[in-house]
Amino acid sequence: MLVLLSLWRRRSTRRAARPGGDGCCRPVRCRGRRHVPERSRRCRRRGRRQQHRPPGPVVATDTVDRSRPGGAAVRLTDHVTLVASGAAGFDLSDPLDCHAYLVRGSRRSVLVDAGAGRSVHSILRNAGTEPDHLLLTHGHADHAGGAAALAEHLPGLRVLAGAAAVRWIAEGDEEGLSVDKGRAAGVYPDDYAFRPCPRVEPVADGTEIDLGGGVVLRAVATPGHADGHTCYHLRTPAYRALFSGDCVFTGGRISLQNLHDCRVPEYAASLTRLAALDVDALFPGHHEVSLARAGRHLAAARDTVARGLMPRSTT
Ligand SMILES: [Zn+2]
Numbered sequence: 001m002l003v004l005l006s007l008w009r010r011r012s013t014r015r016a017a018r019p020g021g022d023g024c025c026r027p028v029r030c031r032g033r034r035h036v037p038e039r040s041r042r043c044r045r046r047g048r049r050q051q052h053r054p055p056g057p058v059v060a061t062d063t064v065d066r067s068r069p070g071g072a073a074v075r076l077t078d079h080v081t082l083v084a085s086g087a088a089g090f091d092l093s094d095p096l097d098c099h100a101y102l103v104r105g106s107r108r109s110v111l112v113d114a115g116a117g118r119s120v121h122s123i124l125r126n127a128g129t130e131p132d133h134l135l136l137t138h139g140h141a142d143h144a145g146g147a148a149a150l151a152e153h154l155p156g157l158r159v160l161a162g163a164a165a166v167r168w169i170a171e172g173d174e175e176g177l178s179v180d181k182g183r184a185a186g187v188y189p190d191d192y193a194f195r196p197c198p199r200v201e202p203v204a205d206g207t208e209i210d211l212g213g214g215v216v217l218r219a220v221a222t223p224g225h226a227d228g229h230t231c232y233h234l235r236t237p238a239y240r241a242l243f244s245g246d247c248v249f250t251g252g253r254i255s256l257q258n259l260h261d262c263r264v265p266e267y268a269a270s271l272t273r274l275a276a277l278d279v280d281a282l283f284p285g286h287h288e289v290s291l292a293r294a295g296r297h298l299a300a301a302r303d304t305v306a307r308g309l310m311p312r313s314t315t
Pocket residue numbers: 138140225226246
């Protein structure tokens with residue numbers, strides 16, 4: 001991922017340095033806000049490849065800092081920075097961590113997911129600001145295990161999660177959160193413990209959090225992977241995105257697990273619901289991110305469900 005990002009930056013720099021940029025090629029036409037053609041086109045005059053990129057999600061690697069151990073952040077768009085990511089991602093932080101994102105508006109910022117709790121200092125350092133909300137996608141320890149420590153370090157932090165998972169997170173109920181199953185399966189080490197986070201509050205479906213500057217997050221209830229699972233839909237003036245937790249990944253993949261609260265009918269309904277959202281970028285809880293045309297990932301999952309099947313699971 002990082003290699004691809006830096007390659008793209010080098011190409012962009014070269015294009016920008018050239019007078020007129022891609023001026024030898026006829027500009028790709030866009031219909032309104034949507035930029036429909038996204039694939040490379042062969043430049044007729046010079047035979048070079050012309051890349052068209054939408055103005056929404058902007059890749060900027062200048063915030064990548066690998067000079068500090070564990071201290072890497074990847075700015076994904078104007079508003080979204082990846083501040084933690086574990087072994088099922090980009091190895092920016094503790095291996096147990098999910099992707100944790102910082103989302104900035106003009107007035108405030110929030111974190112989406114907290115990681116497993118062993119990278120809290122790294123997350124705070126990478127954030128470079130004090131978020132006032134932590135939005136949990138669900139209670140599994142790789143996403144919510146760091147909530148208690150973050151709340152300790154940020155006294156004003158509001159921690160929100162889907163109502164069905166609130167008690168488990170508040171009490172550190174390892175059976176409710178399936179930490180016991182994960183430990184038995186070797187996913188979590190024997191000495192791992194989920195720290196209770198009594199400060200957690202329920203977030204209702206449709207709740208909006210205005211970060212300023214036209215940047216708004218909206219909670220979308222998406223049970224199925226786990227009870228209380230919630231995605232967060234991001235609106236900005238330039239693009240829309242979805243923080244999808246463990247509900248859906250690139251390629252329309254999902255995460256089905258033999259856990260007490262993993263429920264197929266609810267999962268299928270959630271996937272169908274998500275596909276109706278207007279989305280340019282997809283920021284899931286693990287694996288790849290998608291910076292353009294992300295609706296295709298949601299449509300792939302929906303289409304599989306419509307055939308009476310469940311999409312391929314990453315777990
Ligand atoms: Zn999960």
